[in-house]
Amino acid sequence: MNRAAKKKYSCAIVWPAITVVVLGIAAVMFSLVSCGNDWNAPAEVKSERNPMPATGANLDAAKAIYLDRCVNCHGVKGNGEGPEAEKLAVAPKDFTDSHAMNEVTDGELFWKIGVGRRPMPSFKNRLSEDDRWLLVDYIRTFSTRLAAPSGSTAAPGRP
Ligand code: HEC
Numbered sequence: 217m218n219r220a221a222k223k224k225y226s227c228a229i230v231w232p233a234i235t236v237v238v239l240g241i242a243a244v245m246f247s248l249v250s251c252g253n254d255w256n257a258p259a260e261v262k263s264e265r266n267p268m269p270a271t272g273a274n275l276d277a278a279k280a281i282y283l284d285r286c287v288n289c290h291g292v293k294g295n296g297e298g299p300e301a302e303k304l305a306v307a308p309k310d311f312t313d314s315h316a317m318n319e320v321t322d323g324e325l326f327w328k329i330g331v332g333r334r335p336m337p338s339f340k341n342r343l344s345e346d347d348r349w350l351l352v353d354y355i356r357t358f359s360t361r362l363a364a365p366s367g368s369t370a371a372p373g374r375p
Pocket of ligand 1: 282285286287288289290300304306307308309320325326328329333334335336337339351355
């Protein structure tokens with residue numbers, strides 16, 4: 217093969233290679249986006265009971281974890297205005313929105329804390345199950361319980 221033929225051969229391979237790489241990246245991005253949209257807890261998790269009662273001592277313990285792990289994004293008041301929130305591509309959920317909070321069950325909140333969704337990290341391996349249930353109790357204190365959604369184990373009227 218002379219020099220010119222060699223050059224032609226290597227150019228011919230470049231474009232198909234680029235196409236393959238671009239398609240690969242597109243496929244990865246597509247799957248990431250579709251994974252990201254699916255943040256629905258399985259039905260059996262939604263109706264799970266919260267084993268940790270919202271006692272004063274439990275809420276104190278939960279608050280300490282919240283201030284350590286969650287406050288940077290979700291804010292001291294739970295309104296999603298933590299110091300890091302502005303830098304995030306997705307706004308943290310507003311836990312003071314009673315209507316929105318009444319739409320989700322304890323099991324759902326527990327599941328979401330476990331799996332996370334970018335930019336929110338997954339806490340499954342960072343916090344124990346008990347701690348994640350405690351956090352559910354704690355983030356409920358930011359909103360008013362309007363009516364217990366089906367599957368919820370919390371008492372109505374709890375602050
Ligand atoms: C890096 C920032 C960040 C940290 C740290 C963080 N979160 Fe989040 N959280 C978010 C964002 C952003 C969302 C919204 C994600 C979305 O809707 O895609 C969210 C959503 C949630 C939701 C879902 C609410 C709903 O009804 O859909 C819960 C529950 C939650 N966070 C609890 C926590 C708890 C508890 C902690 C601490 C253990 C925590 N988060 C730490 C950023 C964060």
